[in-house]
Amino acid sequence: MSAILGSPLSAILLVLCAWLVVGLAGLLRPNSAAFACRLLYPLGALLALALAGLGLWGLLDSPLQLTPALAAAQQLTLPIGLPDLPMHLRCDALSSVFLVLLGGAAAGISIFGAGYFRGPQGTPAGLLCLQYHLFLASMGFVLLADDAYSFMVAWETMALSSYFLVVTDHRVAEIRKAGFLYLVIAHVGAIGILLSFGVLQGGSWQFTFDAMRAAQLAPAAAGAAFLLALFGFGAKAGLVPFHVWLPEAHPAAPSPVSALMSGVMLKMAVYGMLRVSFDLLGGLNWWWGLVPITLGLFSALYGIVFAAAQTDMKRLLVDREHRHPVHRDRACARVSRRRHAGARGARLARRALSRDQPRVHEEPAVPRDRSRAPRHRRTALGPSRRFDPPHALGRLAHARGGARDCGAAAAQWFRLPEWLLLQAFLFSHEVAHSFVNMLLPMGAGLIALVAALAGYVMVKFFGVIFLGQARESGLAQAHDPGLLERAGLVWLALACLALGLVPAQVIAALSRVGEQLRIGALPQGGTPWWLLVPISDRQASYAPLGFLLLISTTVLLTMMFVGLLYHRRVSRVPAWDCGFGPLNARMQDTAEGFGQPIRQLFEPFFAMQRHLPTPFDAEPRYQVTIGDPIWNRLYAPLKPLVMRVAGGFYWLQSGRISTYLLYAFVTLIVL
Amino acid sequence: MRPIELFTQVLEVAAALLAAPLYLGWVNQCRAWLQNRSAPSVLQVYRGIRKLFHKDAIIAAGASPLFRLAPYVVFGTMVAAAAIIPSMGTRLPFATAADAIALVGLFATARVFISLAAMDIGTPFGTLGARREMMVGFLAEPALLIVIFVASLISMTTALPLISERLATQALSLSPSLAFTAVAFTMVLLAENARIPIDNPATHLELTMIHEAMLLEYSARHLALMEWAAALKLFNYTCVGFALFIPWGAAMGEAGPLELLGAIPILALKLAVAGVALALIETVSAELRVFRAPEFLATAFLFAVLGLLVHILLGG
Numbered sequence: 012m013s014a015i016l017g018s019p020l021s022a023i024l025l026v027l028c029a030w031l032v033v034g035l036a037g038l039l040r041p042n043s044a045a046f047a048c049r050l051l052y053p054l055g056a057l058l059a060l061a062l063a064g065l066g067l068w069g070l071l072d073s074p075l076q077l078t079p080a081l082a083a084a085q086q087l088t089l090p091i092g093l094p095d096l097p098m099h100l101r102c103d104a105l106s107s108v109f110l111v112l113l114g115g116a117a118a119g120i121s122i123f124g125a126g127y128f129r130g131p132q133g134t135p136a137g138l139l140c141l142q143y144h145l146f147l148a149s150m151g152f153v154l155l156a157d158d159a160y161s162f163m164v165a166w167e168t169m170a171l172s173s174y175f176l177v178v179t180d181h182r183v184a185e186i187r188k189a190g191f192l193y194l195v196i197a198h199v200g201a202i203g204i205l206l207s208f209g210v211l212q213g214g215s216w217q218f219t220f221d222a223m224r225a226a227q228l229a230p231a232a233a234g235a236a237f238l239l240a241l242f243g244f245g246a247k248a249g250l251v252p253f254h255v256w257l258p259e260a261h262p263a264a265p266s267p268v269s270a271l272m273s274g275v276m277l278k279m280a281v282y283g284m285l286r287v288s289f290d291l292l293g294g295l296n297w298w299w300g301l302v303p304i305t306l307g308l309f310s311a312l313y314g315i316v317f318a319a320a321q322t323d324m325k326r327l328l329v330d331r332e333h334r335h336p337v338h339r340d341r342a343c344a345r346v347s348r349r350r351h352a353g354a355r356g357a358r359l360a361r362r363a364l365s366r367d368q369p370r371v372h373e374e375p376a377v378p379r380d381r382s383r384a385p386r387h388r389r390t391a392l393g394p395s396r397r398f399d400p401p402h403a404l405g406r407l408a409h410a411r412g413g414a415r416d417c418g419a420a421a422a423q424w425f426r427l428p429e430w431l432l433l434q435a436f437l438f439s440h441e442v443a444h445s446f447v448n449m450l451l452p453m454g455a456g457l458i459a460l461v462a463a464l465a466g467y468v469m470v471k472f473f474g475v476i477f478l479g480q481a482r483e484s485g486l487a488q489a490h491d492p493g494l495l496e497r498a499g500l501v502w503l504a505l506a507c508l509a510l511g512l513v514p515a516q517v518i519a520a521l522s523r524v525g526e527q528l529r530i531g532a533l534p535q536g537g538t539p540w541w542l543l544v545p546i547s548d549r550q551a552s553y554a555p556l557g558f559l560l561l562i563s564t565t566v567l568l569t570m571m572f573v574g575l576l577y578h579r580r581v582s583r584v585p586a587w588d589c590g591f592g593p594l595n596a597r598m599q600d601t602a603e604g605f606g607q608p609i610r611q612l613f614e615p616f617f618a619m620q621r622h623l624p625t626p627f628d629a630e631p632r633y634q635v636t637i638g639d640p641i642w643n644r645l646y647a648p649l650k651p652l653v654m655r656v657a658g659g660f661y662w663l664q665s666g667r668i669s670t671y672l673l674y675a676f677v678t679l680i681v682l
Numbered sequence: 683m684r685p686i687e688l689f690t691q692v693l694e695v696a697a698a699l700l701a702a703p704l705y706l707g708w709v710n711q712c713r714a715w716l717q718n719r720s721a722p723s724v725l726q727v728y729r730g731i732r733k734l735f736h737k738d739a740i741i742a743a744g745a746s747p748l749f750r751l752a753p754y755v756v757f758g759t760m761v762a763a764a765a766i767i768p769s770m771g772t773r774l775p776f777a778t779a780a781d782a783i784a785l786v787g788l789f790a791t792a793r794v795f796i797s798l799a800a801m802d803i804g805t806p807f808g809t810l811g812a813r814r815e816m817m818v819g820f821l822a823e824p825a826l827l828i829v830i831f832v833a834s835l836i837s838m839t840t841a842l843p844l845i846s847e848r849l850a851t852q853a854l855s856l857s858p859s860l861a862f863t864a865v866a867f868t869m870v871l872l873a874e875n876a877r878i879p880i881d882n883p884a885t886h887l888e889l890t891m892i893h894e895a896m897l898l899e900y901s902a903r904h905l906a907l908m909e910w911a912a913a914l915k916l917f918n919y920t921c922v923g924f925a926l927f928i929p930w931g932a933a934m935g936e937a938g939p940l941e942l943l944g945a946i947p948i949l950a951l952k953l954a955v956a957g958v959a960l961a962l963i964e965t966v967s968a969e970l971r972v973f974r975a976p977e978f979l980a981t982a983f984l985f986a987v988l989g990l991l992v993h994i995l996l997g998g
Binding site: 452453455456459460462463464466467469470471473474475478479480553554557558560561562563565566567568569570573576577578579580581582583584585586587588594596598599600604605607608609611612 | 735736738739740741742743744745746748754755757758759761762765766776778779780781784788790791793794797798801802803804805806809810812813814816817819820821823824827828831835898899903907973976983986987990994
């Protein structure tokens with residue numbers, strides 16, 4: 012036992028296998044939701060907590076200077092799989108960070124799921140439990156994989172298990188369609204990753220990551236590998252233009268699954284991108300950074316604009332998620348550019364910064380979103396609520412507990428991600444190419460716009476769902492979420508708060524990743540623990556705790572003084588209605604109405620179909636549908652092409668023996 | 683923290699709290715003079731606030747705790763903002779905790795709370811105001827951030843007191859990039875403080891209103907806090923403008939109490955001039971239709987970006 016627990020890797024492996032066991036245990040009583048929810052999901056959550064702890068251990072345990080002997084201590088070879096293809100596993104600083112993320116998020120989401128999955132789902136409860144835990148474990152294996160073979164196996168398991176989770180309500184045709192789209196794009200992406208690994212092995216035909224690190228690639232080959240990986244992982248991360256599956260699949264999935272997919276699975280793509288570009292490829296080229304940075308910025312804007320115009324709140328959250336992969340990609344982007352600058356002799360400290368800074372703010376960004384996704388479902392009205400018009404859910408929100416408010420606070424008060432990102436964009440104008448130099452501050456401007464739009468979306472989201480008069484009659488039957496659901500949300504909200512309040516410690520822990528990938532680390536010496544100073548010579552600093560203290564002090568002092576000096580009499584009267592009878596719920600803005608200015612301003616972003624009433628309509632109706640122009644321009648033309656190719660294959664595979672003989676003949680000739 | 687720094691901090695916050703209604707009163711007085719009306723007293727804003735504090739609060743039946751909390755949060759964030767803006771001295775202990783980007787975040791926090799409170803009751807005016815406020819906000823915020831970026835690229839820091847110090851100590855030459863951003867900043871100031879091309883502070887119950895629409899349901903002490911916060915916001919924005927574009931006159935660096943006292947009349951002078959200028963702009967321009975507001979703010983954004991490009995290309 013002590014040998015197994017001696018290193019983080021074997022213990023982590025144990026936890027992942029335990030997840031599988033928990034999943035299989037669900038099959039013991041496949042139709043008992045109570046068994047799964049009372050025992051298995053909480054057990055899974057405990058394992059997730061253990062995983063987060065082990066990941067933290069692995070991160071803090073990872074040596075700063077990696078010698079071959081130490082690297083070997085992190086590795087493990089399992090004699091499972093195809094002959095001569097054992098599974099190589101490794102747990103280094105980079106994997107550990109993502110393991111912490113996986114564990115921490117899965118803990119909250121599993122607890123939430125324990126409450127959420129009590130009701131009847133489309134899939135039997137036990138099977139759902141198996142799929143869920145298989146999904147979790149496969150994500151863990153993606154992080155541990157140290158050769159292309161096991162990576163792809165884990166990656167595909169992840170894609171397939173999440174597909175089955177997405178189509179939980181498979182009796183609804185739209186959900187089946189969404190799931191199919193997801194499956195297709197996931198596999199097209201997987202081909203990209205596979206090809207990228209094929210290029211990376213560099214003629215050695217050794218598919219371990221060690222061999223890939225050692226391989227010397229020609230610049231063109233390295234560029235091709237990078238672009239293929241960007242395509243493959245970008246399809247998973249939802250980078251525009253590969254994002255089409257995201258707004259379809261996420262609302263189709265049950266809330267905990269959708270939260271896991273956006274909060275964790277999308278980040279697996281980021282992990283893959285970081286692994287390939289910084290670890291496996293090594294010497295980076297400057298334009299590699301520019302491609303994802305451009306794509307990422309565009310995705311951010313595109314996503315947030317769609318979110319602002321969205322009326323289905325679950326879709327809105329998805330659109331917001333577009334922003335997040337973007338942060339990550341920008342991270343890669345920045346670093347690679349930085350590496351380039353580094354090669355030209357820029358200062359080491361700066362290089363370090365760019366690596367770690369953007370990484371950190373992704374961290375807060377991630378749970379922030381995670382806590383949102385399920386929160387929305389808290390107001391669930393029933394299993395079919397995906398089709399309910401979302402401008403619902405008014406008054407019942409008021410009795411809600413702290414989680415929601417924490418989330419809102421975390422989002423607004425500790426705008427740490429944006430802060431760091433802006434700092435990074437601002438003070439990085441020492442790239443050799445003057446053109447890029449010029450573009451960078453523009454990028455900062457774009458991020459400012461995206462951040463401001465995010466504020467708009469947040470107000471819309473919160474205001475339309477939780478505030479005002481009840482917008483739908485169904486709300487009378489709505490009920491508050493259960494204790495378990497709340498506990499999961501509180502856990503996630505607290506995690507956001509912690510990340511927002513003590514960023515310096517998080518960054519310090521993350522610098523190990525920077526060290527390991529030979530990018531350098533953030534200088535943290537000499538500053539007090541509560542202060543975040545990314546670049547000391549710029550004298551920019553940020554102390555989230557102090558900031559929070561400042562605001563809360565002023566607010567509390569105001570309350571105290573006003574309370575002491577003046578009486579507190581309050582009388583309640585009906586809201587002012589301009590003297591024209593009572594106000595009704597239809598007089599408020601709908602989600603549609605609140606997004607209207609955005610639709611007006613960003614009209615080219617939308618493929619809009621509008622039906623406006625004329626003054627003479629007896630029953631005026633206003634209708635607008637918003638489409639995705641990328642779908643229309645890029646994917647719709649692909650459809651006939653695919654059909655034609657498929658028709659060709661159909662002709663080839665018609666089952667006539669003469670055709671097959673012709674195959675064999677042609678193959679022989681060619682060989 | 684040295685005593686003098688603490689003194690500077692306390693002095694700045696107290697000055698902001700006391701002088702903000704006075705400044706607003708001065709702007710109103712100038713406006714009245716320019717429009718040939720008989721002007722209200724400079725102290726009118728104080729009187730209004732005092733009267734409101736003594737009244738009984740009336741709250742709509744459906745209001746949630748958020749509605750009652752919002753005025754305190756909005757007022758508190760504005761006071762917190764005043765604590766990190768160097769209006770008289772640049773040695774502010776709190777400015778270490780939050781830089782100029784965080785300051786923009788503070789303004790955004792206030793905006794979010796005021797909009798949410800407006801949506802809370804569920805009246806048509808409230809949501810209309812909230813929607814418009816957020817629209818103006820999301821357009822003005824990037825412009826403001828880029829203005830700050832230009833100043834911080836020139837001075838190589840994002841801490842507002844340090845920006846102010848470094849801009850004040852450099853040679854007295856107007857850099858072209860700052861000239862562009864000054865125009866952008868003025869436009870943002872007008873939009874964010876509900877001044878005339880975007881919103882008319884003097885009107886009440888018009889379909890074009892933004893700020894007033896959000897406050898319709900407030901009364902008594904809550905309204906008093908909101909109005910005081912609005913005055914503070916105008917004061918804060920003006921002081922940010924001083925810090926970025928005319929930093930001279932404030933007590934720089936390790937200044938003693940005498941320099942600090944000397945900075946008070948200079949600030950008063952600057953405010954007096956700024957008030958006249960603000961009233962003049964408001965008098966000579968007409969209110970825009972709401973749908974023209976994005977164009978106005980896009981122009982501000984463009985000016986800010988021009989400033990940024992000028993700085994990058996010409997290095998000035």
